[in-house]
Amino acid sequence: MTNYFSSEFKLGILGGGQLGKMMLYETRKFDVQTFVLDPSNEAPSRIACNQFEQGDLMDYETVLNFGRKVDVLTFEIESVNVEALEKLKEEGIKVFPAPETLRKIQDKGIQKEFYLENDISTAPFKKFTSKADLISAIENVEVDLPFVWKNTTGGYDGKGVAVIKTKDALKDLPDTPCIAEKLIPFKNELAVIVARSPSGEVQTYPVVEMEFHPEANQVEYVICPARIDASVAEKARALAKKVSEAFEHVGLLAVEMFQTKEDEILVNEVAPRPHNSGHYSIEASYTNQFEQHIRAILDLPLGNTQSKVGGVMVNLVGEEGHTGNVVYENISEILAMKAVTPHIYGKKITRPFRKMGHVTIVNEDLAEARRIAEEVKNTIKVISE
Amino acid sequence: MTNYFSSEFKLGILGGGQLGKMMLYETRKFDVQTFVLDPSNEAPSRIACNQFEQGDLMDYETVLNFGRKVDVLTFEIESVNVEALEKLKEEGIKVFPAPETLRKIQDKGIQKEFYLENDISTAPFKKFTSKADLISAIENVEVDLPFVWKNTTGGYDGKGVAVIKTKDALKDLPDTPCIAEKLIPFKNELAVIVARSPSGEVQTYPVVEMEFHPEANQVEYVICPARIDASVAEKARALAKKVSEAFEHVGLLAVEMFQTKEDEILVNEVAPRPHNSGHYSIEASYTNQFEQHIRAILDLPLGNTQSKVGGVMVNLVGEEGHTGNVVYENISEILAMKAVTPHIYGKKITRPFRKMGHVTIVNEDLAEARRIAEEVKNTIKVISE
Incomplete structure (x- = not known):
């Protein structure tokens, strides 16, 4: 095994948004050196990495030159120059997830055809x-x-x-x-995060449920575990594992699925990276998704994906009618609620519906967590000064 | 309430060691701006803070000039220039814990006399x-x-x-x-971390037990909760709370105690900051000690101090006979064990007995966590290249 800890080893991350920022907590914990590339000079990952570079993630030369400085390269966003990743792989840089997997996922047409070819149920x-x-x-x-x-x-x-x-x-x-x-008349939207290492070790997280607002067609809560039958959950986890293996995916793969009225499970789409549906894991899981991604791409043993407690996640998005310097109204009130943890991504400017952060509510009793989550959602407001 | 989140507010931290580093995960999560002062240019907190300054923590002018740049000032080490803190407080900077509290704690003679004056049992x-x-x-x-x-x-x-x-x-x-x-012939060494905010809200963490190596007189494991009678635990928490209130302490206070053979509880000494005995809380508690310290000094509502699961912590110290560039031997083996999380502090050079990191083992069954902790301790070795 390579010596990753407090060593000269370098991990590169394409993209410096909130996913990268949360991944950096784990690289800091393991004292793994990190290089980050992002187009914005104010990217949330700018601090907490060892070296930050500003540059276009879709530019071949930029990605190539950045990638040549590191030993293992990963990404926190799919919109990156895949030709540069292919070239880097050729040159012997470890790129995880692999460029050929990313190519199959970047284009939704190719992604859908891949499901058909691999006998994976999809709409x-x-x-x-x-x-x-x-x-x-x-x-x-x-x-x-x-x-x-x-x-x-x-x-x-x-x-x-x-x-x-x-x-x-x-x-x-x-x-x-x-x-x-x-258009699938589904009962539930579900997601399963799969971790897979280059050695082929695979772990799936519990099935989570995306609960939608009854009127607005928007995910309001991510709930772990999903409130579904154990047999349906088992089917969803097995399908997600099959998808990850079909892609020969390395790292995290978030598999979004529909549970139909007949309890069939169809794959909707996948994201080859840590995912919003896994944020609950920071507080609820034995191994959170960001640590798991690092373990997977470094070919370390994968961690325990079980939950310590029930978790519910609420996204913090900018209120309509507010654009400007952000203020988190009533954040003190939600901090007074039981086992509520806000995560503020560090974007200075709020805009309507912009993802500014998320809040996790954990509880031994999932129904109680769900109740508190509603209170959180009705209390905190992301507004401008 | 001041707007701390994604704002112009600045928190200063004196000391940039591992305690500061772990505190910074929480300031990042809340997107609170941080300034760090440490004598070493390679301090673990150097990355992940907004601004790092190299300087002597015992030098009056250095601490004074640093403190004048921030709104709230705290410390992660007691050896800081307390006269500068007093001057800063006079000038209107919020300094938590307060300089007068630190003065009573810095000198162990004064600390012991304080216990007598305040009717707090001590040897x-x-x-x-x-x-x-x-x-x-x-x-x-x-x-x-x-x-x-x-x-x-x-x-x-x-x-x-x-x-x-x-x-x-x-x-x-x-x-x-x-x-x-x-010399007290004690049955157990215990510790309780108390959080107290400027508004006077107080929360105590569960009592932890420091388990000693039977031959070498060294703490081997920190175990939460301590394996003691509920009545003894209650007495210890009440005493710790009394100590915190007597000091009018703001922030975290770690109170180390002896449980005598007669189940009397005596205060041994205190640390006015996050503490080694609270590291288990990152994985085991609803609110970890570092987030709690930030909540306390910013006068935010305190978080839930209960544990989700049992936790055992093992310190990673440099092996005897090894000085030089650090290697964490068998770290991959411990990562394969159930719910084991290593924290590597990021010190490049190991020396015999130097604190290089810690490992937390969590489990619903505390005895099982304790068993795995022993396996961890017997497996990982901190050596030089």
Whole structure:
């Protein structure tokens, strides 16, 4: 084994956002040297890494030159120059997750086809190279309304995804390669985080449930463990493991899934990195997702994925009507609630719906955690000065 | 309430060692700006703070100039220039713990007298201004052998403390002000961490037990909760709270105590900061000691001090016969054990008995955690290249 701890070994991280920032707590704990590349000079990871570089993650030369300085390279965001990663791998730099895995995930069309080829259940879809192709397919009744439109590249946090109910709604879509996916009337949206090391050791975290706001179509709470039957949970974990192994993925893979009305499990999409649905693990799990990612990519033994206590996570997003220097109103009130931990990402400017932080509520009694989470959500407000 | 989160507010920390480093995880989580002063340019806190300054913590001007840049000032080590803290307080900087509290604690003679004045049980002692005074007291049978000799200032980690069994052993002692304390035949060494805010909110952590090596007179394991009767634990927590209130202490106060053979509880000594005996809390407690210290000194509501699971901590100290660039031998083996988390402080050079890190083992079953801790201790070795 390489000596990673208090040594000359260097880990590179592409992206310096909140995921990178939380990953850095763990590299500090292990005293692993880190280099971070991010386009913003005010990236949350700027402090707590050993060396920070400002640069474009989509630029071939920038990523190549950065990667050459480190021994192992990982990323906290999918929008990175994959050709540079391929070149670095060729040159002998360890790149985890592997560039070929990232290539299959970056493009949602390729990702969906990968599921079909590997006998992984997913919602039926059709792939189009242009908006015109999509429209003619609808006119030829090859695609039925309503359906889920997805831009094949560049989408995150619900961007690049739309539920299309009428032909009229098509006019707002950009002219890009896309897929049209059958709208699944699901009972629950679930997620499982899988950790896999280069040696092939695999661990899955418990199934979490994304609870949606009944009116606004927005995830409000991530709940661990999901309040579902043990048999359904087992099926979801097995499917997520199958997905990770099919990709030969190294590091963390967050697998988002639908539980249909018939308790079938369909893969929705994956993220090859620590994920919002795993933030609860910092307080609730024996090994949190960020430490697990570091263990996986360094080919260290994986940690225990079980939970110590029940966990519920609430995202802190900017209030509508507020743009400017951020203020966390009533944060003192939520700190007075039982076992409530706010995580502030360190973005100075709030904008409507911008992800500014999250709050974890843990409790031996999951229902009580869920109750306190609602109180948290109704109390704290992310506003501008 | 001041707006501490993602704001212009500045927290200063005197000392940049491992305690400061672990405190910085929490300031990062809350996005509180931090300034750190430490004499070493390679201090573990150098990264993860917003601004690092190299300088002598005992130098009046250095501490004064540093303190003037921040809004709230705290410390992670007691050996700091207290006159500068007094001046800063006069100038309106919030200094927590308060300089007058630190003054009472820095000198062990004054600390012991404070216990007597405040009706706090402690081992009987006598105070001497020189070695000659001590020797004449022994000759006049005012001090009986064996006794515990303590240098009144500057001791830590067992330095400045010696058990004197024979007159012959006196010749190794330095000529400094000191105390001679009655040697207590204790059953257990216990500790309780108390958090107290400027508003007077007080929380105590569960009683921990320092388990000693049966031959070498060294703490091997810190165990939470201590394996003692509930009534004894309650007495210890009540006494620790009394000590904190007597000092009007703000922040964390670690109170080390003896449980005598008759189940009496005597205060041994205190540390006005996060403490080695509280490291288990990172993994085991709802609110870890470092977050609690930040909450306390910022006058935020205190967090839940209960444990999620049982915790045992093992210190990682340099092996005898090894000085040089550190290697953590068999760290991969301990990472494969259940719920084992190493914390590497980031010191490049190991020396015999130097504190290089610690390992926490958590488990629902404390006896199982204790068993794994022994396996950890027998497996990992801190050696040089």
